[in-house]
Structure formats: structure tokens, C-alpha cells
Amino acid sequence: GVAEYLTPILKESKFRESGMVTPDEFVVAGDHLVHHCPTWHWASGDESKRKSYLPPDKQFLITKNVPCYRRCRHMEYSRDQEQVIESDGDPEGGWVDTHHFATDDAQDALSITQQVTDISLNSQATLDVSNLKSALENTEEASGDKLDSEGGEIVQTRSYDLHITYDNYYRTPRLWLFGYDESRKPLSVEQMYEDFSQDHAKKTVTMETHPHIPGPPMASVHPCKHADVMRKILETVAMGGGELGVHQYLIIFLKFVQAVIPTIEYDYTQNFSM
């Protein structure tokens, strides 16, 4: 938007105090993500929409065909378990951490920190292979010029394409999502809402124009709370005597946006110590 256009580019690092990143830091963190989670890659997007403060071949990050095996609304969910992490004078828009028992703000930030530490433990998608229908019936094929080339079906799942762009207004990364159903048909917004945690579906996730790709609006996790959450995580880690480098920003970012899209199994598999 215009506001983003008019906002001056952040040059000096304010990562520690503010949880914000500069475009250069975004690139460093993106390189780190791509290196450690190779299902992610850089994209250049549409030439007419290129941002001059980012390298032409590193405008935003993409991962495609991320499976989403379950609907979020089917997940076990208890209101008692959730807390608003960050609610200073803004009870509506606070970041909600949906699966923790913590009682106060500091505790909540701590629990996210623990989730971040646990990244490598719960990242492997476990799947029930037995409910995959044994595919491809035993039909004689190979010969003849019949058009039908094979029999049977493979049980398919929903999938998402995820993008991370740099938001120059909020000076944080911003997550975009686009989903497909089991038969690879694009999902409607209402269908996609089934995969967003109910507390975020209508307020944190908004439909907006992608900054690098022309076309219809795309679902995006609104970045207004990202810097605050990042700052809290940094503070908590610092209190514990640890230190997070700015290169780890996107790995942590991906871990905490998981609260919004808990059943989309994207890659944030990196192990790091704090």
C-alpha cells in the first residue's frame, strides 16, 4: 500500500530492541532458512513489482505443496488451554497461543520459547500409511492405444503454497497462504478458514494483494503483532542467558505462526541451541 511505499527503508538493525528486521537482515535470515530447510526457496516474483531494497533474485520466499492432512477445526481444542500472549491495551488483537496452560504474559512468551526449542522434536510428520488405499488396480494396460493409462486412485490431501515476503511497513516478515483441495482445485477463502485456528481465522488472517505477484488477493497472516512477539521471545531467551541471532529470525517466525495454521506441515526443522 501507500503507507508501505512511503515508509523509509530500515537501515540500522533494531532487531534486539524492537523485534523488527531490516531488508538486509531479512535476506540473511532467508538464506539461513533456505540452507537449513531446503523445501524453501527464494523467488523473484513479477518484474514490475520488484522492490529495490531487496536483491532481484531474493524478493520473497516460497515453499510449495505443503501437505495439510487434517482440518484445524477437527483438532482437539480447549478454551481453557489458551492465553492471549500479548494484550497491552489491545485485548482484541493480541497474539493467541492456543495450546498452553500458561498464566501470565511472561509465562506465555516462555512457552513459545520452549516450543521453539522443541522444534526438532515434533517436526516429523507422522502418518498413517495403512489408510492410504492400495493404489493402482491390477488392470492390464501397457498395450493398445486406449487413452486410459492406469487404474486406481491415490488418496490425496489438501495442500498449501506458502510465501514469506518482507513487509516494509511493519518491518517484519509476512506469511501468505494459498490452498488446494484433494483434487488440486484452489480452495475458497471459506475452505481455507477451516485450516486456520478459529481465533485467528477472521481477525489475524486477511485477504490482500500479494506485493510481488499480480492477481487475485491472497490470504495473509497480518504482521502487526509479529515484531512484539519476536521481541518477547528475544527478551525471554536473553533472560535465560541465551542469544538468538538475526539469521534465525525466520525459523522462529515460522514456529510462532504455526499457532495460526497448526495443521499445515511446513518445514521448520532446524535444530538450534539457545
Add this chain to the structure above:
Amino acid sequence: MDTEIRQKSGAQLLQYAPFSSCVDPRFWYKLSQLKLEKYKLSEESVNIDGFFSNVSTLGMGLRVSVDESSFERNSGIGHNLLPMRGTLMNKNTLDGFRDLDKKALLQEVGKELWKQIQNGQALENPTILNSFLLLTFADLKKYRFYFWFAFPALLHPSTPVYASSIHDIAEEMNPKQVASLGDAYSNIPAESPSKQFFIVTLLNDNCDIASLATFNEKVEEWRRNSATKFYLGFADPSQLEANPGWSLRNFIALIHHLWYPDLGDEVKVLCLRMEYGKGGSNVAKSICVTVQLSSLLAETPDFPGTIGWEKNLKGNMGPRMADLSSSLDPIRLAESAV
């Protein structure tokens, strides 16, 4: 000529998991734009890029995707995505789309592929074994896009192909060898033709991956040293235990036509499947198929038949339609923005 099919006991009929198409709506957006500004009334074929992946993700099928970047060559894709060359044929009218002789079109594509196998060009650039056709009609007034993908596969050999064994890579190699294969594979850039079809030689615990063009020297090496194991390999997008992906079909056509009987009665084909986990990628989900070449008819047709039109959602041979009126129509967009 001995045309009897000799088949070992316990052999399995080899069946392939087909590719399936996945179209990002931004592909249609870009096509509309190009149609209005550049192609106009031209119905000439356009080269586009799709991409697929041999990273094992259950439930994804053997997906070939196109998006807005498909119209730009070398637009740079991720390490885990493999490019697939496609031909877009956009028709100006629904009649043109419907009346096109689809069978004949596919035969034309097959003929060209067969020629490149026969003259050996396919060895230099084996990625042509994986390709797609995309037939479209864009109804720009209604924001409706009719489309039909084909993934051409040669019907050669004309008799069914049997495998004397289909097994996990763990039964074929020890963990060190599997790790070495994984390392060798991840060192090949995604754009390299050897990422999709290649030769694997194994000596002690060292795997080496080479281009198909080096076939003669690699076979000689293998023959010289009895400790060497020799495999042909391909990037396998399938996740099924006993069904390799569609790409193997054209690969077997090539293997059989160029290298049988030189290779012997059987050849081991590594269906390479990547997986990402802790500590990077591995190829432990790969399978090995022992293909019985001797059971196949040795005939060389002028050109074999070609199949590959994709089934639609109902499982029939037919086109699909994407209705983007709700997301592309400016009037409806304006309404929803209020």
C-alpha cells in the same frame, strides 16, 4: 523371431503412478494478461515450464504444477523442484478446444520423442522424457478456463513390462552406500538433466552418479571390475511402495531401445525418492526395480503409440474447468471489497 513372452516366476506386472496437474490461479491470471497483450489471436504453441518434485510427501500425488512463473524461462526454482518442459496450446474458441484431434496431437509429440531417443539426443538431455502438453481455452469474458493436460508416454515396448523384483533400497545397499548415494544426488543442481535420469555405479561404499551420455564408459567400468554394481536411476515422484512414477515409462522405452540386449536380460532401476528430515535430506525411501528386459518384444516400431491425457475429477477422459469469476472479475472483486 521369438515373440514368446518369457517371464520368470514371481514376476510382477510393472504399473506406474501417473502424474497429476496442479494449476495455480495466478497462472490463469498471467495467461489472460498475455492473451490480451501479447498472443492476441495467435494460436501458436508456447513453451512453458512446469515443475514437479521427487520429495516424498504422502498425499501429494505426482504433482506437476504451473504458476505465473511458468511463462518465464529459467525463472529459478527451488532445490527440491525439478523443471518439466511443457507446451501450451491456447485455443481461441471452445469449438477449437473441443474439436482438436487430441489423439493425433499426442502421436505427434510421441513421434518427436521417439526420434530423439533413436538418434541419441535424449541421452544428452533426458529431461525430454518428462514433458507435458497443456491444451486450454480461456473464456476471458466469463473468467472461465478450460484445460486438459497430457503427460506423453510411449507405448514401447508394446507388451506389458514385468519386474522380477520391486524392493526397498535398504535391501539393495547398506546404510553407508545409501548415504553416499544421497550425497552424490544432492550435489547435482536441480536444472541438470542428470537430476532426472542418470547412471549410478557403486564400488565399495562409494556411489557415483553420472549422465546417461556416459553410458558406454560406465558399462565398460562395470564389466571390468566385478565388484562394481550398476544401476540406471531416475527422480521418482511416486510415493507408492510398488509403483514407480510415470517417468519410468519413457525411460524403459529408451533403455530397451538403446541398450537391450547390451545390458543383459535384466536391469536394476533405482527410483530415487528424496526425503527431508533432521540433518538434511536422504534417499532412504527410494526403491529398486529389477526390470526384465528379455521378456519384452524386441521389435522396433517406426514410432510407438503414445498415451497420457489426464483424467478429470470424475475419473473420465475429459478436460477440467477453472472458474475464476469470483476472484478475477473486477466487478465482483469490487463488491467483496466493500
